Amino acid sequence: MTAMNTQVRLASRPKGFPEESTFRFTTEPVPEPKDGQVVVKNRFLSLDPYMRGRMNDAKSYAPPVNVGDVMVGGTVGEVIASKNPAFAVGDKVVGAFGWQEYGVSDGRDLRKVDGKVPLSAYLGVVGMPGVTAYIGLFDIGEPKAGETVVVSAASGAVGSVVGQLAKLHGCRAVGIAGGKAKCDYVVHELGFDACVDYRAADFAQLLRAATPEGVDVSFENVGGPVMDAVLARLNNRARIPLCGLVSQYNATEPYGLKNAASLLSNRAKLQGFIVTDHLEQWPKALADLAQWVTEGKIRYHETVARGILDAPRAFLGMLRGENLGKQLVELT
Amino acid sequence: MTAMNTQVRLASRPKGFPEESTFRFTTEPVPEPKDGQVVVKNRFLSLDPYMRGRMNDAKSYAPPVNVGDVMVGGTVGEVIASKNPAFAVGDKVVGAFGWQEYGVSDGRDLRKVDGKVPLSAYLGVVGMPGVTAYIGLFDIGEPKAGETVVVSAASGAVGSVVGQLAKLHGCRAVGIAGGKAKCDYVVHELGFDACVDYRAADFAQLLRAATPEGVDVSFENVGGPVMDAVLARLNNRARIPLCGLVSQYNATEPYGLKNAASLLSNRAKLQGFIVTDHLEQWPKALADLAQWVTEGKIRYHETVARGILDAPRAFLGMLRGENLGKQLVELT
Numbered sequence: 001m002t003a004m005n006t007q008v009r010l011a012s013r014p015k016g017f018p019e020e021s022t023f024r025f026t027t028e029p030v031p032e033p034k035d036g037q038v039v040v041k042n043r044f045l046s047l048d049p050y051m052r053g054r055m056n057d058a059k060s061y062a063p064p065v066n067v068g069d070v071m072v073g074g075t076v077g078e079v080i081a082s083k084n085p086a087f088a089v090g091d092k093v094v095g096a097f098g099w100q101e102y103g104v105s106d107g108r109d110l111r112k113v114d115g116k117v118p119l120s121a122y123l124g125v126v127g128m129p130g131v132t133a134y135i136g137l138f139d140i141g142e143p144k145a146g147e148t149v150v151v152s153a154a155s156g157a158v159g160s161v162v163g164q165l166a167k168l169h170g171c172r173a174v175g176i177a178g179g180k181a182k183c184d185y186v187v188h189e190l191g192f193d194a195c196v197d198y199r200a201a202d203f204a205q206l207l208r209a210a211t212p213e214g215v216d217v218s219f220e221n222v223g224g225p226v227m228d229a230v231l232a233r234l235n236n237r238a239r240i241p242l243c244g245l246v247s248q249y250n251a252t253e254p255y256g257l258k259n260a261a262s263l264l265s266n267r268a269k270l271q272g273f274i275v276t277d278h279l280e281q282w283p284k285a286l287a288d289l290a291q292w293v294t295e296g297k298i299r300y301h302e303t304v305a306r307g308i309l310d311a312p313r314a315f316l317g318m319l320r321g322e323n324l325g326k327q328l329v330e331l332t
Numbered sequence: 333m334t335a336m337n338t339q340v341r342l343a344s345r346p347k348g349f350p351e352e353s354t355f356r357f358t359t360e361p362v363p364e365p366k367d368g369q370v371v372v373k374n375r376f377l378s379l380d381p382y383m384r385g386r387m388n389d390a391k392s393y394a395p396p397v398n399v400g401d402v403m404v405g406g407t408v409g410e411v412i413a414s415k416n417p418a419f420a421v422g423d424k425v426v427g428a429f430g431w432q433e434y435g436v437s438d439g440r441d442l443r444k445v446d447g448k449v450p451l452s453a454y455l456g457v458v459g460m461p462g463v464t465a466y467i468g469l470f471d472i473g474e475p476k477a478g479e480t481v482v483v484s485a486a487s488g489a490v491g492s493v494v495g496q497l498a499k500l501h502g503c504r505a506v507g508i509a510g511g512k513a514k515c516d517y518v519v520h521e522l523g524f525d526a527c528v529d530y531r532a533a534d535f536a537q538l539l540r541a542a543t544p545e546g547v548d549v550s551f552e553n554v555g556g557p558v559m560d561a562v563l564a565r566l567n568n569r570a571r572i573p574l575c576g577l578v579s580q581y582n583a584t585e586p587y588g589l590k591n592a593a594s595l596l597s598n599r600a601k602l603q604g605f606i607v608t609d610h611l612e613q614w615p616k617a618l619a620d621l622a623q624w625v626t627e628g629k630i631r632y633h634e635t636v637a638r639g640i641l642d643a644p645r646a647f648l649g650m651l652r653g654e655n656l657g658k659q660l661v662e663l664t
Contacts, residue, residue: 053597060597061568223592236393242596256588260555264574264604265385265392272596 003030006308007070008099014055017250017319022055023071023312030102033083038110040093040103042077045308045329046123047315048157049221052249061274071099071311076113076122077331087112094122099311101331117293124157124326125300126290132275133161134285136219136241138169139278140271145170147216150207150233152226154195155182155301157326158243161289162219163192164298171217174210176226178321185324190299204229214238220270222247224255231259240270250319301325307332335362338640339402340431346387349582349651354387355403355644362434365415370442372425372435374409377640377661378455379647380489381553384581393606403431403643408445408454409663419444426454431643433663449625456489456658457632458622464607465493466617468551468573469501471610472603477502479548482539482565484558486527487514487633489658490575493621494551495524496630503549506542508558510653517656522631536561546570552602554579556587563591572602582651633657639664 004027011024033039054065054072065072075098079091084107087093093110097103113122124130136158143149149166153159154175163173163186175186175195183195194210196203207229214235220227223245240263248254263270292298303323305314311329318327336359343356365371386397386404397404407430411423416439419425425442429435445454456462468490475481481498485491486507495505495518507518507527515527526542528535539561546567552559555577566572572595580586595602624630635655637646643661650659 058597061599227592245593245596248593254590254593256590257592258586258588260559260574260589261577261580261586263602264577265390267393267604267606267609269601269603270595271601272599274599277599 003102004028005030005100005102007101008308008311009070010055010065010067012067013057014250016252018052018055018316020312020316025309031104033081033104035083036106037104038079038084038087038093038107039081040075040077040095040097040105040110041080042075042095042097042101042103042331044076044120044123045099045311045331046074046128047311047318047327047329048073048129049244049246049249049319051315052246052319072096073098074123074128075103076119076127077103092119094127099308101308116290120302120304120326120328120330121293121300123328124302125161125293125298126286128275129157129326130161130289131282131285132243133158133165133219134289135275135278135281136243136273137162137165137217139281140241140269140273141217141219141239143169143171143217146172148172148174148211148213148235149217149219150174150176150211150215150230151219151221152176152198152230153221153244153246154186154192155190155324156221159219159221160186160190160300160325161298164190166217167191167193168292168297172213174215176207176222176230182324185301189301198226204232207233217241219243220245223257224248228257228259231257231262234262234266234268236266238266238268240268242270242272246319303327305329335434336360337362337432337434339433340640340643341402342387342397342399344399345389346582348584350384350387350648352644352648357641363436365413365436367415368438369414369436370411370416370419370425370439371413372407372409372427372429372437372442373412374407374427374429374433374435374663376408376452376455377431377643377663378406378460379643379650379659379661380405380461381576381578381581381651383647384578384651404428405430406455406460407435408451408459409435424451426459431640433640448622452634452636452658452660452662453625453632455660456634457493457625457630458618460607461489461658462493462621463614463617464575465490465497465551466621467607467610467613468575468605469494469497469549471613472573472605473549473551473571475501475503475549478504480504480506480543480545480567481549481551482506482508482543482547482562483551483553484508484530484562485553485576485578486518486524487522487656488553491551491553492518492522492632492657493630496522498549499523499525500624500629504545506547508539508554508562514656517633521633530558536564539565549573551575552577555589556580560589560591563589563594566594566598566600568598570598570600572600574602574604578651635659637661
């Protein structure tokens with residue numbers, strides 16, 4: 001093959017907020033597949049908040065990206081060469097090839113997709129973010145019809161699904177998002193019952209007004225002062241799926257959480273989880289999500305950057321909350 | 333009857349640390365029992381950290397003590413008059429008569445005890461604190477043999493049982509307590525593997541040395557900086573029974589917990605619990621604890637004040653950590 005593969009690598013470990021210089025580009029020839037291998041041309045790259053964590057050299061559930069390595073990330077694309085009998089040229093596959101235009105795999109980490117939904121959706125609502133919402137809400141949140149479910153980063157890839165699943169389950173869904181445009185989208189496009197702008201000066205009062213019967217499930221994506229405000233609204237035996245702390249990922253000093261006492265006085269359960277711990281639940285979750293998307297019961301929005309060279313800028317924008325819905329890079 | 337009943341009432345709601353003037357004394361004649369009632373002469377009153385919470389007018393799992401009311405509390409004593417066929421004069425009963433020398437009850441909230449252990453132990457190791465340790469450790473903590481269990485307030489009524497149960501279960505038990513005397517007691521008398529003095533300047537380093545394989549279960553009694561230090565030592569899938577936050581009960585500004593991110597990166601579970609939510613588990617827990625105490629497998633210590641008039645001083649001393657083991661008032 002003479003095609004060239006452009007890659008984005010970690011140039012240095014950021015302190016605080018990363019910059020475009022945190023990344024560097026390399027270009028290599030796309031290799032031929034060896035026996036058992038397939039070569040995939042990636043069509044979309046997923047950009048997700050967890051990637052910021054992988055840029056730190058810290059103990060976590062997954063090893064960090066080494067300086068000089070290609071950034072990790074989920075991808076969806078098309079098989080362009082195969083020496084693996086399980087895959088044919090033209091197959092559409094979800095993989096984890098990271099921030100690059102092509103990938104080579106022995107197939108074990110690839111999942112063929114059927115095209116019932118648009119290809120990009122397999123990285124979002126019918127992919128890892130959707131399954132994260134599904135498992136976190138249903139397994140850890142255990143919502144009951146009539147309860148109030150609050151979700152932060154409500155317009156994002158995970159939060160937008162959490163609230164819609166809560167509505168399908170008969171709950172009151174209350175989002176928290178940054179700014180009027182996102183809140184309008186969450187209520188008018190996604191059908192949440194309410195959405196509160198965390199940037200508002202009277203955020204705590206607005207949250208109280210939006211949760212008149214308290215909070216039974218808080219799907220936590222951001223941490224920091226937003227989490228503190230929700231903790232103050234917990235009901236007895238509330239459940240908190242702890243999915244992310246995006247407000248803290250770039251902080252050089254962690255925020256001090258003041259309302260932990262609410263977890264005690266309300267006998268609340270807070271549980272951190274990682275969606276890849278629950279692989280046995282993915283097939284049912286993906287099937288349900290695909291069906292609800294095709295039936296129009298779950299809607300989604302994508303913010304799409306064009307070309308691998310734009311990935312760093314798009315990632316930094318996502319960390320600042322500039323995207324609406326799922327942040328993708330289309331690899332043209 | 334002509335006997336007089338001296339009582340301790342809440343005189344005013346404390347801001348921050350209570351004082352002796354927070355309480356006031358009253359004396360009333362002990363009433364005759366009506367049909368169905370028993371009169372109990374209390375022998376011991378239990379003093380517990382949760383009582384500080386009841387002095388606040390705040391939403392919690394139990395209603396606050398009203399200003400002017402007798403302070404709530406567990407008691408053990410002897411039936412001295414009965415018009416209830418289920419109780420005879422001389423029966424020993426555990427009740428919740430609060431801070432007073434006598435109590436009248438229809439019997440529904442009384443539990444007869446058999447005297448297999450000393451009467452005072454039914455307020456401690458074979459009572460509410462012991463059951464709190466048992467349910468919190470086994471139900472929420474789910475320890476496995478070989479794991480490391482850390483417990484704060486390790487020399488206290490609950491913590492001392494937690495560590496001994498952990499040892500019986502085959503775990504490494506690490507206590508946290510204030511000062512050398514308490515730590516020596518925890519290791520040499522109770523048989524914990526280690527105990528770390530949270531007042532030490534190098535507390536975090538000492539905790540690290542005492543938990544070389546990290547922390548699998550953290551039985552949390554105190555909150556604040558001690559909790560933060562333990563969060564930094566969590567292992568993957570750690571469990572945190574959240575039993576109390578005694579370091580915060582008198583704080584006018586809550587401590588800001590900085591290491592919540594450890595709950596996410598380690599997929600930890602933190603769960604607040606109240607022992608009275610689990611009444612169905614009390615009989616087995618009490619039977620096990622009584623047996624282990626009589627077999628010498630669980631040891632305990634009591635700090636005993638004499639006379640109801642000394643209850644406020646003893647309570648304030650307990651909040652400052654001056655007691656060793658269970659704090660009681662003997663009502664002579």
